[in-house]
Amino acid sequence: MTDAAAESRPPRIRKPDWIRVKAPTSVGFSETKALMRRLNLATVCEEAACPNIGECWTKKHATVMILGDTCTRACAFCNVKTGMPRAVDKTEPQHVADAAAELGLEHIVITSVDRDDLPDGGASQFVKVIEALRRTTPNTTIEILTPDFRNKADAAVEAIVAARPDVYNHNLETVPRLYPTIRPGARYYASLRLLESVKKHDPSIFTKSGLMTGLGEQRLEVHQVMDDMRSADIDFLTMGQYLQPTPRHAKVEEFTTPQAFGAYGAIARAKGFLLVAASPLTRSSYHAGDDFAKLRAAREAKLARG
């Protein structure tokens, strides 16, 4: 986005009261931050300016972002910096495992920047992180939130699924009509296919995907995305309010009310997702450990029903 385009936009809409969060000040927050610095790890919590950082880091829940802090894409909603990333850090997988051990995590979420510059898109680093976690903290359940591995998805998914994460998450982010402006480097149906292929390779892995609201999507378009997700056998849908990280990013078209999130959640559950989390502050990794326990319980209940 150019400076001129950013300047020509109307002012941002004021945040409603239901979206406000407290500034992070707790001891747990400071300790989590110090640990990430010491192990030289980036987090999406900081890089994406997540509003939940005070709450999550107080509980020592952080989502590690591997493969550096610089992304090869420039999505209109995302605060992560764009550029030419550094070389892959060979010590990173063990550092992630050490962080999980020190934080005492029962469940960890690992994500990454897009690495279109790498021959495998970064898939082998996900595999190494999963292996290091299995060695170091074998009781920690593992959730990965991957990029779309543009033009490399088949091989990338095959390699990662073979390492057996517990949850495979890939966010569709928005409705297909908005992809050219919001997620220009990605293809909606390629992302859907990626998630579908995870289930085909290993049906025991939970699949998960997320949508942002407030970018100009229509309600019926969101319902269609839910149907597409169910056709791809996605288990868990997360939905949360998009927040504009800086004036240079896509503006918020609308603040979705808590009641509207409730309605989206009811419709999604009726469409057959095992689990739905939909609220203004829901993010992919928000309460991910608690939700993993709910996912397992929902699957067991479904199997018991036959």
Ligand code: SF4
């Ligand atoms: S919701 Fe996820 S990204 Fe945001 S602070 Fe919590 S763990 Fe980090």
